[in-house]
Amino acid sequence: MSLYLILEILAISIPLILSFDKKVRFYGLWKYLFPSIIITGVLFISIDIIFTKLGIWGFNPAYHSKIIILNLPLEEWLFFIVIPYASLFIHFVLIAYKPDLFLSDKVTRILSGTLTVILVSVMAFNPEKTYTLVYFSVTVIVILIDLLSNAQVLNRFFISFLFILVPFFIVNVILTGTFINEEVVWYDGSEILGIRLLTIPVEDISYAFSLILLNLLLVSMFRSIIKGKPD
Numbered sequence: 441m442s443l444y445l446i447l448e449i450l451a452i453s454i455p456l457i458l459s460f461d462k463k464v465r466f467y468g469l470w471k472y473l474f475p476s477i478i479i480t481g482v483l484f485i486s487i488d489i490i491f492t493k494l495g496i497w498g499f500n501p502a503y504h505s506k507i508i509i510l511n512l513p514l515e516e517w518l519f520f521i522v523i524p525y526a527s528l529f530i531h532f533v534l535i536a537y538k539p540d541l542f543l544s545d546k547v548t549r550i551l552s553g554t555l556t557v558i559l560v561s562v563m564a565f566n567p568e569k570t571y572t573l574v575y576f577s578v579t580v581i582v583i584l585i586d587l588l589s590n591a592q593v594l595n596r597f598f599i600s601f602l603f604i605l606v607p608f609f610i611v612n613v614i615l616t617g618t619f620i621n622e623e624v625v626w627y628d629g630s631e632i633l634g635i636r637l638l639t640i641p642v643e644d645i646s647y648a649f650s651l652i653l654l655n656l657l658l659v660s661m662f663r664s665i666i667k668g669k670p671d
Contacts, residue, residue: 442503442504442505442515443503443504443614443620443624444499444503444504444505444513444515444516444615444624445504445505445514445515445518447611447614447615448515448518448519448522451522451523451526451607451611452522452525452526455525455526455529455530456525458529458533459529461533461536463536463537464529464532464533464536464537465536466529466532466533469528469532469659471662471666472658472659472662472663472666473524473525473528473655473659475658475662476524476654476655476656476658476659476662477520477521477524477525477655479658480520480524480651480654480655480658481517481520481521481524483654484520484651485512485516485517485520487574488512488516489510489511489512491570491571491574492511492512493511494570495628496570496571496627496628496631497571497625497626497627497628497631498625498626499512499513499516499624499625499626500622500623500624500625500626501513502622503620503622503624504516504624520651523608523611523648523651523652524651524652524655526607527604527608527648527652527655528652528655528656528659530600530603530604530607531596531597531600531604531652531656534596534599534600534603535596541596541599542595542596542599543594543595543596543598543599544595545592545595548592548594548595548598549587551594551598552583552586552587552594555579555583556580556583556584559576559579559580559646560576560580562576562633563576563577566633568630569630569631569632569633570631571627571628571631571632571641571643572631572632572633572643575643575646575647575650576643576646578646578650578654579646579649579650579653581650582650582653582654582657583653585657586653586657589657591657591660591661593653593656593657593660594653597652597653597656601648601649601652601653604648604652605645605648608648609637609640612640612644612648613637613638613639613640616636616638616639616640616641616644617639618638618639623639627641
């Protein structure tokens with residue numbers, strides 16, 4: 441079994457088992473969650489395929505299976521199921537056990553505006569960094585979607601993302617080469633800013649933020665349409 445697959449199994453095992461917790465009842469969200477995962481996965485996998493073809497990033501065959509689909513290892517396809525599932529589980533656990541843990545609209549707008557200005561400024565000064573440009577742009581877009589749609593997902597997500605970052609950091613620090621001889625996922629240094637947290641490119645924080653937030657926005661939309669209960 442590949443290291444990449446082992447990390448994914450570890451990441452999803454506890455959230456999957458605890459999905460039937462009586463207070464969280466995460467399984468009740470599956471009908472909204474899986475369509476969201478599919479839609480978001482199509483977008484991010486499409487970018488993945490293009491980036492891999494262009495050599496912007498790639499995968500070390502020593503650490504993944506021999507099953508390759510459109511130049512992506514099987515584990516990379518599973519990534520867009522495992523990580524959103526585990527991350528959204530954390531988000532909804534916090535809602536269940538800490539329902540009053542959210543930011544005011546004013547604070548949310550300030551944080552959203554500040555983050556947007558920072559990301560746009562970095563992109564403006566680094567237009568040649570494709571990886572940076574694409575994922576910072578996606579993050580700005582999903583933030584604007586939340587604000588303009590008044591979905592108010594960010595009110596809780598700014599807090600839950602801090603908790604989500606803990607397992608994300610543990611998994612991604614290994615994928616990018618910490619504690620192992622070579623990285624599982626490599627990056628073309630000319631396409632990123634070169635700022636890393638241990639071995640994790642800072643862009644991957646934006647990557648995770650946009651991936652999970654987009655899933656949450658879609659879950660919220662589907663719940664609103666079907667049950668009239670936005671998050």
